[in-house]
Amino acid sequence: MVSRHLKYHINDLTADLLNLIWPATCQACGERLFKTEEAICTNCLTQLPRTNYHLWAENDFHKLFWGRIPVMYATAMYLFEKESPYRKLIHKLKYKRMPEIGIVLGREMGYEIKDSVFNEIDLIIPVPLHPKKKKMRGYNQSDMIARGLSEGMDKPWRADILKRDTHTTTQTRKGRYERWENVNSIFSINPKTSVRGMHILVIDDVVTTGATLESCVAELLVNGASHVSLATLAFAHS
Structure with missing residues (x-):
């Protein structure tokens, strides 16, 4: 043997x-x-164009939600710039079946924010994909980011709490109002789970107008979450 x-x-x-x-x-x-x-x-x-938003309460990403929805903290790891070589990482993560990119970048972001105010969170929840889209891609890229972030922060994550009930059209090339209308009330909480009294950190890959994240935050707060914070890999100025 x-x-x-x-x-x-x-x-x-x-x-x-x-x-x-x-x-x-x-x-x-x-x-x-x-x-x-x-x-x-x-x-x-080490060369990632980091924003350091986790150290700055009134950052541009957080301001995106002012007057729209109460968000406790908000950060994005780096800026989604057209000429940046890192822009293609997101494309490969989402469309080229390279989930390891999300895990690595999520872990890196976790190391970066774990000793900041984000250490207050109780649970990490990724923005869900509709089952049809998840089947087409093979995985949810936000799940991969959440998995890496969980490792880096030493915080739990779950992908079975927030559900996407409606299969929406792509957000690309939509204006701010069209994006909000496209994702308004499309999420729900799994009735077998609970977020009551918890500080939730919602994870996504890239944010532009924040419409999808706004819808997620609203659903979590309606279902009893005490606070909701946001973290994305990248922030694209609209």
Whole structure:
């Protein structure tokens, strides 16, 4: 019988051999990854155009919701700029079946905000996809971000609480009012769960007008959440 130690050694050798033949590369810059790196190289992670919004209460992302819906805290990890090489990371995460990008970036954001006011949150909830869209993509990209964020913050996450009941059309190229109308009242709380008295952190990939997040916040507050905060990987100025 092969010992467990030998099995691990064989697996490591196999992984090393495969990496020689098909080396893993950074999804941002294309350079070869080191053995300890996953999806994005350390250099690119350190070069992310960070906003530091988690340190600034009256940031542009938080202001987006002023007068619309009560949001406790709001942060975005980086700006979604047209010329940024990191913009393609979101595209690969959403459309190229690369869930590991969401996990890595979510974990990085978790490390960054865990010692800020966001440490007050009780539970992380990703913005849900409609089952049809989730089946088409193979996964919900916000689930992947929430999973990584949970690891980085050491906070629990659940994807079975908030449900998307209506399959909406894409938000791309819609104006602010059209986006709000497209997602108004499309979410509901799973009746077998509860958010009563909890401070919820809602997670998404990119925010532009905030219409989808506004709808999520409204549903959570109506169902008894004490506070709702928001975190996204990127913020695109509309």
